[in-house]
Amino acid sequence: MEKSKSEAKDSSRRSFLKKVTAASVAAIHPTLLKEARSASPALNNNQAQSNPRATRAQPNKTLIAIQVGAVSFADEGVERALDILQEKGRVNALMLAVFTYGRGIAGRQLPGQPLPDHGAQKYDADTFHGGSYAELHPQYYDKTIFKNLRAPDLANFDLLAAVIPKAKERRMQSYCWLEDVYNPRLIPGFEKVAEVDVYGRRTGQACLNNPDVRNFLNSLVEDYVKSYEVDGVMWGSERQGPLNNVIGSRHGGFNGRAEITCFCEHCREKGKERGVAVERAREGFIELDKFVLAAWKNQRPSDGYFVTFWRLLLNYPEILAWEKLWTDSQQEIYGEIYGTVKGINNKIQVGWHIWHNNSFSPFFRAEQDYSKLRQTSDFLKVVIYNNCGGPRLAQYIRNVHSTIFRDAKPEEALQLHYRIMGYGDEPNLDKLPTSGLSADYVSRETKRAIEGVRGETAIYPGIDIDIPTGNNEKKTEPSDVKAAVKAAFNAGAAGVILSRKYSEMKLANLAAAGEAIKEMGIK
Numbered sequence: 001m002e003k004s005k006s007e008a009k010d011s012s013r014r015s016f017l018k019k020v021t022a023a024s025v026a027a028i029h030p031t032l033l034k035e036a037r038s039a040s041p042a043l044n045n046n047q048a049q050s051n052p053r054a055t056r057a058q059p060n061k062t063l064i065a066i067q068v069g070a071v072s073f074a075d076e077g078v079e080r081a082l083d084i085l086q087e088k089g090r091v092n093a094l095m096l097a098v099f100t101y102g103r104g105i106a107g108r109q110l111p112g113q114p115l116p117d118h119g120a121q122k123y124d125a126d127t128f129h130g131g132s133y134a135e136l137h138p139q140y141y142d143k144t145i146f147k148n149l150r151a152p153d154l155a156n157f158d159l160l161a162a163v164i165p166k167a168k169e170r171r172m173q174s175y176c177w178l179e180d181v182y183n184p185r186l187i188p189g190f191e192k193v194a195e196v197d198v199y200g201r202r203t204g205q206a207c208l209n210n211p212d213v214r215n216f217l218n219s220l221v222e223d224y225v226k227s228y229e230v231d232g233v234m235w236g237s238e239r240q241g242p243l244n245n246v247i248g249s250r251h252g253g254f255n256g257r258a259e260i261t262c263f264c265e266h267c268r269e270k271g272k273e274r275g276v277a278v279e280r281a282r283e284g285f286i287e288l289d290k291f292v293l294a295a296w297k298n299q300r301p302s303d304g305y306f307v308t309f310w311r312l313l314l315n316y317p318e319i320l321a322w323e324k325l326w327t328d329s330q331q332e333i334y335g336e337i338y339g340t341v342k343g344i345n346n347k348i349q350v351g352w353h354i355w356h357n358n359s360f361s362p363f364f365r366a367e368q369d370y371s372k373l374r375q376t377s378d379f380l381k382v383v384i385y386n387n388c389g390g391p392r393l394a395q396y397i398r399n400v401h402s403t404i405f406r407d408a409k410p411e412e413a414l415q416l417h418y419r420i421m422g423y424g425d426e427p428n429l430d431k432l433p434t435s436g437l438s439a440d441y442v443s444r445e446t447k448r449a450i451e452g453v454r455g456e457t458a459i460y461p462g463i464d465i466d467i468p469t470g471n472n473e474k475k476t477e478p479s480d481v482k483a484a485v486k487a488a489f490n491a492g493a494a495g496v497i498l499s500r501k502y503s504e505m506k507l508a509n510l511a512a513a514g515e516a517i518k519e520m521g522i523k
């Protein structure tokens, strides 16, 4: 099919951007990138995305990946774990959780949740630490204060050194999977890079404009990519800007007041460079914080909650400017990592884990512009977890309803979200936490992502298997996994990523993914 003029123009602008990003960071010859791009599986997959069967016809082109942490290999043995992943899940790629301080993708099952039918039959609440589960090489860390964030919890076990050669023997790909999650209590000097909130307090989150944080991330991926034979890199940052945070536009943790960040010296400087009145932005967020606190006391403004919220945005457009600054800063890191990795080895696939909030919040979704994200990615792992999606969407609705949608009934707020987010027939609020979202949701979000990237970046839906939910909330069944995997491929996905971590998955649910793949004839 011939490209339209605007598409062609856009495409050349995009390759220009990719070249600039890589060239500025890694000083490589720009044509390398273009060649890498045309040779990338992402592009080959995309040619076939309108016809999923064509994708499957190409051997080793359909990615069947699983997220897996170091502890699973340490507990079960590398060969044994790989046997299970291949035999049960038909897995051909590993998303190795090599850097995080979070228990979402590393460590064993969360305490309080039932242990799965494999792995060490005990919890690691007392021993979990986090950090890098591969050895770090000091020569790469001269531009950052974080010199050696090696995870001590598994002694000298090196996830990448132990697994990659054995995976290669089986023609399985190995990706480094890194997360924007730090533990400030365990990292010396963390306060120097911490975000500063609107009231001047340091928080437990790293500022994405702090040079030490950016340099650390670039050092880390450079170290991994140069020290180990990795096939890809995926970074995830499950965070958003201060506007979304303050109004509770998120699932999970909004019990207390949200962190309204960042007003550190680096962010203030960046704001000034953009021509944003920093003090006006601060005032606006303080007013917005007051609005939320008043709402929680049922002090309804005479013009109602939504109108008053909107008026604050009119009076303080700096609020939106600061939100945009935060998001742009996060997405600049995508460009930096992309450039760093591609400058070292242009064949390595680079992509991003896109947070589940993208499925719930129209405000966060507006910031996840697929047509922009494709400029710095070979693939996107779009989180489309339909099982835990039910309880999580219900949490999101309760959070955002407690602020700007307080004048509607929670059910009305949910129905509005279903319509404006493009969902079909999904459960009412009273059933949502127990029934989860449907496989139709998986299909719709997969298609939307493929259209958004205009077929130029591979879309790998994240499929949830046994992600912990609350008591009496939706639990994963084999039929759910089968339906979700089939929905993703029928919608044209170039692969799937089984999530969040093998150490919490029941084998019957993992096997259901393998059965779906077999039944669809995917090679």
Ligand SMILES: [Zn+2]
Residues within 6 Å of the ligand: 195, 196, 207, 208, 209, 210, 262, 263, 264, 265, 266, 267, 268
């Ligand atoms: Zn900052």
